[in-house]
Amino acid sequence: MTRISLFLCAVFCTACIGVKYTPDWTSLDSRPLPKWYDEAKFGIFIHWGVFSVPGFGSEWFWWNWKGAHKANYIAYMVKNYPPGFTYADFAPDFHAQFFDPEQWADVFLASGAKYVVLTSKHHEGFTNWGSPNSWNWNSVDNGPHRDLVADLGDAVRKRSLHYGLYSTLFEWFNPLYMSDKQSGFKTQEFVVNKVMPELHNLVNRYKPELIWSDGDWEAPDTYWNSTEFLAWLYNDSPVKDVVVTNDRWGAGCSCKHGGYYNCADKFTPGQPPKHKWEKCTSVDNYSWGYRRNMMLRELMDLPSIIKDMVYTVSLGGNYLLNVGPTAEGMIPPVFEERLRSIGDWMRINGEAIYATEPWKVQTENATVPVWYTSKGSTVYAIFTANPEKAIFQLSTPITTDKTVVTLLGNPEPLKWAPLHISGLILLLPDLPCTPAQAWTIKLDGVN
Structure with missing residues (x-):
């Protein structure tokens, strides 16, 4: 050899x-x-x-x-x-x-x-x-x-x-x-x-x-x-x-x-x-x-x-x-x-939660505490208190014309509008009163 x-x-x-x-x-x-x-x-x-x-x-x-x-x-x-x-x-x-x-x-x-x-x-x-x-x-x-x-x-x-x-x-x-x-x-x-x-x-x-x-x-x-x-x-x-x-x-x-x-x-x-x-x-x-x-x-x-x-x-x-x-x-x-x-x-x-990664920011000062996770091109905004109003604002995500926003557990897309530079305002449905007091917004097509 x-x-x-x-x-x-x-x-x-x-x-x-x-x-x-x-x-x-x-x-x-x-x-x-x-x-x-x-x-x-x-x-x-x-x-x-x-x-x-x-x-x-x-x-x-x-x-x-x-x-x-x-x-x-x-x-x-x-x-x-x-x-x-x-x-x-x-x-x-x-x-x-x-x-x-x-x-x-x-x-x-x-x-x-x-x-x-x-x-x-x-x-x-x-x-x-x-x-x-x-x-x-x-x-x-x-x-x-x-x-x-x-x-x-x-x-x-x-x-x-x-x-x-x-x-x-x-x-x-x-x-x-x-x-x-x-x-x-x-x-x-x-x-x-x-x-x-x-x-x-x-x-x-x-x-x-x-x-x-x-x-x-x-x-x-x-x-x-x-x-x-x-x-x-x-x-x-x-x-x-x-x-x-x-x-x-x-x-x-x-x-x-x-x-x-x-x-x-x-x-x-x-x-x-x-x-x-x-x-x-x-x-x-x-x-x-x-x-x-x-x-x-x-x-x-x-x-x-x-x-x-x-x-x-x-x-x-x-x-x-x-x-x-x-x-x-x-x-x-x-x-x-x-x-x-x-x-x-x-x-x-x-x-x-499962198989997610930290996003570019972890939290933001919204009207209620919001924490972010991500998975591929999807971003999750988890808010750990019940919003007092149906209108909710997220300041960090940058939206596009392909952005789709949903609430986990609710199949219907949420109504939303982009803010001037980054962020969005969305209309929340009636949220169920649950012991966990935490809900998740799913954002597809954001930066």
């Missing part, structure tokens, strides 16, 4: 194999984001674990009780549990006896969400699958005695929803982690014997399309071996072509490295970030996990959720909305109501 033939063969083989990512951020950050994620726009987050049993304060119950020694958590335990009761004693009461993954998946589908992210392991270390590296501190050996990760994944995928898994890196009171931490993270016993085996186990067994990493901030990515894991994930894992990752892979990585950026919980930028991002937030304003004592006034109402989603998508982000199920495996009815109501709105207005 000639040298030229060998060279052409090498080029051909490289093209067949595809790009190989090396375990460094320059290489890993160059990986294109799988298309499905940006098009999905809306997902459901689920915080569920042993912390759902006490149902008090937040999912950080164990740390607030035994780590931060907060007085209200100590008082709660003194009042409601016998002396000597440990956090591990909560696990047998994590029954999940009413957990019906098919019913959950039906609710998520009805919400209009395109992906679902389940907490496979939170900072307490309890795994919602039978992790071989978490003996007796997992949902198969203890509590529900079932594989929650597998059960929900099967139900979600039946409905063609993408399935992702949240997994924390650190565990508050794991002896291996505490020892590594005491060494100044010069040892890696926890990473080698717990973190990496579990991440590989999750990926190989359940093939998640999204890895939502967390619990990274106490140590650098070099301690976590993050780049080595991501290189394997992108090159050789069973989900290498479809998996999406976030940015929580070590202290200082947030908003700098990873597939897309979370930056911080409930991150709300003032302008479109230059990198794909996601806002994660919770229906319960005070907790991600279930709280027994939550009150209606402490929850996001439907107009607030829709406004928050529209703002996020108009700035190019995805919206990940969290609910916290009970220890019995029920999605509280108030959460289900919120999710189904979002779906009612999305069935009419989802065209202005």
Whole structure:
């Protein structure tokens, strides 16, 4: 074989194999984001674990009780549990006896969400699958005695929803982690014997399309071996072509490295970030996990959720909305109501959300708040309050003689007239009074 033939063969083989990512951020950050994620726009987050049993304060119950020694958590335990009761004693009461993954998946589908992210392991270390590296501190050996990760994944995928898994890196009171931490993270016993085996186990067994990493901030990515894991994930894992990752892979990585950026919980930028991002937030304003004592006034109402989603998508982000199920495996009815109501709105207005891109401007000072998204040559103006008058003005779009204006959910074109340089005045029909208090104007043929 000639040298030229060998060279052409090498080029051909490289093209067949595809790009190989090396375990460094320059290489890993160059990986294109799988298309499905940006098009999905809306997902459901689920915080569920042993912390759902006490149902008090937040999912950080164990740390607030035994780590931060907060007085209200100590008082709660003194009042409601016998002396000597440990956090591990909560696990047998994590029954999940009413957990019906098919019913959950039906609710998520009805919400209009395109992906679902389940907490496979939170900072307490309890795994919602039978992790071989978490003996007796997992949902198969203890509590529900079932594989929650597998059960929900099967139900979600039946409905063609993408399935992702949240997994924390650190565990508050794991002896291996505490020892590594005491060494100044010069040892890696926890990473080698717990973190990496579990991440590989999750990926190989359940093939998640999204890895939502967390619990990274106490140590650098070099301690976590993050780049080595991501290189394997992108090159050789069973989900290498479809998996999406976030940015929580070590202290200082947030908003700098990873597939897309979370930056911080409930991150709300003032302008479109230059990198794909996601806002994660919770229906319960005070907790991600279930709280027994939550009150209606402490929850996001439907107009607030829709406004928050529209703002996020108009700035190019995805919206990940969290609910916290009970220890019995029920999605509280108030959460289900919120999710189904979002779906009612999305069935009419989802065209202005899914697979859209930010427009040249995101908002304008109209008589009511207006946010823009776009899709090809179509622009969507979403107004998040009920106009008080039938005459409505948009100042930014530049119309042409081919411009067509409609209201999503109403097949008849709207009557409109161009303004002098840019913008238009349009006549709105009688708008229905809906709980979402948000409507979308579709503009075809504008600049």
